Amino acid sequence: METKGISAKDRTLLDALKAAIIALDEGEAVAAAEKVVATGIDPQLAIRYAIADAAVTVGEKFDCGEYFLPQLVISGDLMDVVTKILEKNIPKANLQKKKIIIIGTVQADVHSVGKNLVSTMLKAGGFQVVDLGVDVPSATFIEKAKDMNADMIALSSLLTTTMPYQREVIDDLASMGIRDRFKVMIGGGPVTKEYAHKIGADAYGRDAIEAVDVAKKLLAVE
């Protein structure tokens, strides 16, 4: 929690914004964000203080069973709305770019539950997430990552016989000479840390919580 340079009055306002996001109260959150803008609080500071902290708390609530996937989706959408309000007075050139993650379940695999959780948690964790869905071919992952100038590709697989498609994406990136442009994280029921190492992935996420931590570490996000 960053508190340096925030007056007690401003902190009260930012705490109200944070509390409204955590409570998933869109009306209160929008009103608080408008007040923050009107007061002239540094928007970047407000984002770091209120939204980033709210994302951590929402993640903790999910981890302990108080919140579920729908609440993560709602909080992710709410954070987008609030961020847009806070950023409206910042010149585009000065906007801090979010790290972009392309995520999906690999080809021939239609399992979506784990991938949806990771996708939603990453979004709540402050990343810009592009979810390509399930049964996604290697070429689609790579094309989207190139188009979006993404920072990471996250690949989910729930079947032993679809795990080779995780390797295929990494091999294709290497063949195209762009392996270094994107970090690759893998996960899914049968996938292990050892397998990630074996196929040359940059990281392995055992579950949604770990995936967010790993992504933050790998992409040097505070």
Added chain:
Amino acid sequence: MGLTLFDILQRSKEGPILEEKQFDMSIFKKTQELQKKHGITYDPEHPLDTTGELADRVYQAGRELFLDIGAYSTTTRRAIKVTEKELDEEIAACPQEIELGQGPDKVKMAHRSVEGTEYPVVIAGIQTTPYSDESMMHTIYRLCAQERSIDGIWGGILLTIDGKHEIIAGTPSEIYQYSKTISILRRAIEAAGRPGMITISNAPTAPATIAMFDEQHGLRRSDYIESTGMSELKVAYDDLSRTAYGLAQGIPIHGTHSSVIGGFSATPEGAAIVAVAGGLQLVVVHRSVCFRCGTVDSRIKSRVTRGELWVAGTAIQGMSRNTRLIVDGSIGDHPAAGPGTKQYLYESAAGHIVSTVMGAHSTEGTRKYVVGNTCNYGTPLESRWMGEVCKASVGMDRKQAEKIVKFLLGKYENNLKDAPAGDTFENLYDQRTLQPIPAYQQLYDEVKTELRQLGLNFRQ
């Protein structure tokens, strides 16, 4: 005239178009509403509904959910909906009894009642697990098929063809591997002296699943074909292609759907409602004649947490009390712990007791929840256990079942995240005599004695 598969396909092309996220969130909103409307509350102190009154309300809420939002076609991005009249006609038209297997190995799979005295059909075998080679595959299949407490077995997979070519779903290697190795399953049941025994297998894609059907060497019309509903309340044309083949060839269709605690169902109460709606989806959309309406927990890799037992048990009970459908429970099929451990046996027993007492069969095999690429990760003794527990639970009342389940939860529920990994067939069975090693047999007997003392009526 009832609905046909082609009516379903038509609706998948003409139903309301909506984004997947919109559909997902509608599950959450509607289940929250129905939970309140029907006063559905999960009490962790009571992992089983021992009166059926709550299960009836869950069933009603599940019906209302399915009628309100339908099933989502991920292929066409539309909702498939039916009217209440159509739903009732489809439920009424479903058979109350089917036959599986052949000759002396044939069994009847009929609607079971709560606390029913009819034996459930038990299909065991290490479900869809990887085997190291064809010889090991044959040996383990044969030994599983020799277990007299079970009625059928599941097939598994090899990770390579001829030890060098990788098997990849959606490619020719998948079709080759599945259609070739299914013959090993047939040879194994013949070697075990049970040639008519039910054999089941399921590949990642419809073409590879269909390619396994061969009356001489593969799956037969007397087995069933799996048509899986995606979590939560979704269906793809790949699933309906399996249905189409089953209908065209006269093969019984078995459906599977899981609600997700922590997913868009959110709470255990929501997951119970979605489990019922998922069962109805399997009957109406997938044209299943028998089906599993289960649940998974998004945070824990086991199917027998306290919440999961309540969700699946209540949904099964609701189905059993309010319809004459053939329900599959199989709650104890995927323990967090591995084979060769007491925890595996405790977890498996808890799930299968609930399935049986609440009015279901158990046909989804045995297997540790996560096996990864570890080969031969299971033994025939887990199949024996599944069959013995299911059959020993027959006729038990729900109060006694709850007492035993609470005892079992006390044994494992704090160890689910760090469950013991167990061991492989090579280390749990003597490779010369092909019998369980003494330590494993002793562990098995100890747990069996414990459960017998608690009231399980083992035949031997």
